[in-house]
Amino acid sequence: MHRPAFSLEVFPPRRHAPIGTIYDTLDGLEDVDPDFISVTYGTGRSADRTATLRIARTIHDEYRIPVVAHLTAQYLDRNQADETLDAFEAAGVHAVLALRGDRDPDRPPTDVFAHASDLTAYIADTHPDMTIYGACYPECHPQSKNRKDDIGALKLKVDAGAKRLISQLFYDDDDFLSFLEIARASGIAVPIEAGIMPVTDAAQVGRMVRLCSSRVPRSLSRILERWGDDQSALREAGIIYASQQITDLVAQGVDGIHLYTMNRPAITRRIWANTRGLFATGTNAIDGTDADDDGRQAGCAH
Numbered sequence: 001m002h003r004p005a006f007s008l009e010v011f012p013p014r015r016h017a018p019i020g021t022i023y024d025t026l027d028g029l030e031d032v033d034p035d036f037i038s039v040t041y042g043t044g045r046s047a048d049r050t051a052t053l054r055i056a057r058t059i060h061d062e063y064r065i066p067v068v069a070h071l072t073a074q075y076l077d078r079n080q081a082d083e084t085l086d087a088f089e090a091a092g093v094h095a096v097l098a099l100r101g102d103r104d105p106d107r108p109p110t111d112v113f114a115h116a117s118d119l120t121a122y123i124a125d126t127h128p129d130m131t132i133y134g135a136c137y138p139e140c141h142p143q144s145k146n147r148k149d150d151i152g153a154l155k156l157k158v159d160a161g162a163k164r165l166i167s168q169l170f171y172d173d174d175d176f177l178s179f180l181e182i183a184r185a186s187g188i189a190v191p192i193e194a195g196i197m198p199v200t201d202a203a204q205v206g207r208m209v210r211l212c213s214s215r216v217p218r219s220l221s222r223i224l225e226r227w228g229d230d231q232s233a234l235r236e237a238g239i240i241y242a243s244q245q246i247t248d249l250v251a252q253g254v255d256g257i258h259l260y261t262m263n264r265p266a267i268t269r270r271i272w273a274n275t276r277g278l279f280a281t282g283t284n285a286i287d288g289t290d291a292d293d294d295g296r297q298a299g300c301a302h
Contacts, residue, residue: 008032013263026058029269038097038133039056039070060092066095067093071096098134098157133166158190164192166193173194197262198260219241243275246274
C-alpha cells in the first residue's frame with residue numbers, strides 16, 4: 001500500500017535573534033517523525049545563506065533527519081550558487097528546493113537566474129548528485145496570466161530537473177486535487193506534496209491570502225468569523241482544520257504532506273498526534289521502501 005511522505009518546513013530565526021533559538025524548535029519536534037525537514041533561505045543575502053547552511057547541517061548531523069535546503073534564484077550569481085551548493089554538499093545536504101524567491105524592492109536582481117527553472121537547470125548540470133525539489137501553486141502563481149501558463153512554467157521546471165514538487169499553502173483540498181489532475185494530464189509525473197499551513201491567527205490568514213492569492217472556503221470563513229478574536233480557540237480550531245485537511249488528502253492518495261511549522265513545534269506535535277497513523281504503513285512515497293510499524297523507513301536513521 002502506498003505510504004505518503006510527511007515532511008516539515010522550518011526557517012532560520014529572525015535576523016537579530018540568536019541562531020541557537022532554532023534548537024528550541026528542533027527539540028520541540030522530537031516526537032515527530034518526518035521523512036525530511038526543509039530549511040528556508042529568504043531573499044538570498046549572505047546572512048540567510050549562512051543561517052540556512054548551519055541549520056541544515058545541524059538537522060543532518062545532530063538530529064539525523066534528511067534535510068532539504070531552500071535556495072532562491074533572483075539574487076544569486078553563478079559563483080554564489082556554486083559556493084552555496086558546494087557548502088550544502090559538504091554539510092551532508094544533498095537535496096535543494098530551487099525557488100525564484102520574493103522580490104526585494106530595495107535590491108535589483110542579478111538577472112543570472114531569472115526563474116526557478118533557470119536555477120534548477122543550472123543545479124542539474126553542475127551538481128548532478130543533488131536532488132532538486134520545486135515549488136508549485138495549486139491556485140495558480142499570483143503572477144501567472146492563467147492556469148495554462150502556470151502549468152507550462154511548472155512543466156519547464158520539471159523538465160529542467162526537478163524530481164519532486166512541494167505546493168504552496170491552500171485552504172481547500174479540492175483546489176489542490178483539481179490542480180493535481182491538471183498537472184498529471186499535462187505530463188507532470190513527479191511526486192507532488194501538498195503544503196499545509198495551520199491557521200492560528202486571523203491576520204496571518206489575511207497576509208497569506210494577499211501574498212499567495214489563496215481562496216478562503218466558507219468552512220474556514222465560519223471558523224474565522226466565530227473565533228477570529230479568540231487566539232486560543234482559533235489555534236484549537238486551526239489544528240483540527242489542518243488535521244482534517246491532511247486526513248482528506250491522504251484518503252485521496254496524495255504523494256505527501258509538507259507541513260509549514262512556522263517554528264511552532266507544539267502545534268506541529270498536535271497535528272502529528274492526530275494524523276501519524278495515516279503515515280505508518282505501506283510503501284514510502286520517497287524511495288519505494290517499506291515502512292516499519294512506527295512509520296520510519298526500515299533501516300533508515302532518523
